[in-house]
Amino acid sequence: MQQLSTNKIHRVLITGVAQNLEFIFNEKQKADKVLERCFKANKQWGKRDRAFIANATYEIVRWYRKHCNSLELDYTTTRTTKECYALIDLYLIYRNELDYLKIFTKDEYKKLQKRNVEAEKNIALQQSYPDWIAQSGIAERELIALNKPATLVVRVNTLKTNNKQVENILSAENIKFEKVVNSHFTALNNAYVLPTRPNIFGSEMFKNGLIEVQDAGSQMIAQYLDVSEGMRVIDACAGAGGKTLYIAALMHNKGKIISMDTEAHKLEELQKRAKRNSVTIVETRIIDSSKAIKRLHNTADRLLLDVPCSGLGVLRRNPDAKWKLTPEFITEIRAVQQHILSNYTAMLKVGGVAVYATCSLLPQENEMQVQEFLLNNINYELVRENYILPTMGFDGFYMAAIQRVKE
Incomplete structure (x- = not known):
């Protein structure tokens, strides 16, 4: 396996993700706190850069065991900096943002793919969980659902406003929204999904108490x-x-x-x-x-x-x-x-x-x-x-x- 090729991704962003992974896997720090600190230290990053950092960090953490299996790493041990970069490589390859031949030989990549095929037979490897969670009795379909990115849901604070006013503000700010319409949640009259996951905490709506983030x-x-x-x-x-x-x-x-x-x-x-x-x-x-x-x-x-x-x-x-x-x-x-x-x-x-x-x-x-x-x-x-x-x-x-x- 060769050294990382960042392709079109700026090197400093890759380094940021690698540092995040070391804090999470080696020091057992919480991912959300690591990202919060990372962004505070790099206020020059724009919206797209921050999105790349957050998505890469969360997705690598989410599929950590599966990626470790692909790279023949023991997921229960700490990670070297080089191994963190290797995990990022794999993430970029799977997203078609990096040519695998810049990292692996054809034989190496064939062996990696073979390990991935074998992993499909084991739910813990396939869905990237420790054995004890995969064997805990949680239904397989729920384990699969838990690997999807979290939904951003807000609740309209009816003590200060109403649905119509919040909908008007969201529309004026070009923020997409969907009413929570689900047979299990028919009583949630003031709940909205924001599919584009905007920075709602920085909005005037949030600062003025018109909405709260709540699943x-x-x-x-x-x-x-x-x-x-x-x-x-x-x-x-x-x-x-x-x-x-x-x-x-x-x-x-x-x-x-x-x-x-x-x-x-x-x-x-x-x-x-x-x-x-x-x-x-x-x-x-x-x-x-x-x-x-x-x-x-x-x-x-x-x-x-x-x-x-x-x-x-x-x-x-x-x-x-x-x-x-x-x-x-x-x-x-x-x-x-x-x-x-x-x-x-x-x-x-x-x-x-x-x-x-x-x-x-x-x-x-x-x-x-x-x-x-x-x-x-x-x-x-x-x-x-x-x-x-x-x-x-x-x-x-x-x-x-x-x-x-x-x-």
Whole structure:
């Protein structure tokens, strides 16, 4: 195999991708954070350059094991700079942006193609997953769907605007949009797909709180709570508050939402977002001890438990997680989920409903957790449960509505 030929791709962009890959594969840094830092350090890059860097980085990470197999590399070890360039070569060849004869001899490329044919017999190699994920019970069609690029979905903030106004602004800015029309998402009246993936965070619409970036499945979880005006709602694993903001809109800013998390910086971000969205009914509380939960026992009409999880349902937007997750982590996170489900549900009033949710597709994080909880807690009943699957066109989620029926 010869040295990289960048063909028409500017050398500095290739170097940028190679550096990103080293940070991701060798230092286990998150791909989105690596790209964010890369772009901040290279503000001179234009829109097309940034798109090339992002697409190349994500696609190589997404198909990492398959590419490593083609190049006879062990995907479980760290990568040299030379190997990172070889991965970029292969990416460019598969995109017809680089002539394979500039990198490989004909015999080398024939052997590579033969390895690719053999890989088609193994779903883990074919779809580029660690063996344990490929053998986890997730349906093959979902593994395939998780390898597609993530969809950009925005939600219209009905506290400040309406669909028509947002459609007019999008049209005026020549941004293509599609209403979310899907038999599984019929209730999402304010959700739009932006197929060209514009930099929406830099838009005046976003800065003024007219829209929020939120996947369709995530919006469905907020709707699953079935809230109404005047309710007292607790979002107990709120993070930066994406679902809190939508819940407030569904309640027409009437009632009370207590948003909780163990990390103060996330709640600070939630407060900033709430202000931008004109959400006025949210109070944030840090979970710094069990007392924070006990103070709220028997107070909630609705309780959202969007628990920490493996994130296997959102691999389309976080493909690097494939190479960081382990079976041991699943065991550890299940214990965290069990603790939250067992202890936080006491915040519900009798008659109140909790929604337990994950962005995982593993039964052991989802329905098995709910079944075990109900077996050990006879004062609660399952109302309904649902999966949002990647084959539906968006991220993967699980949600279960659980009602407290007795004291």
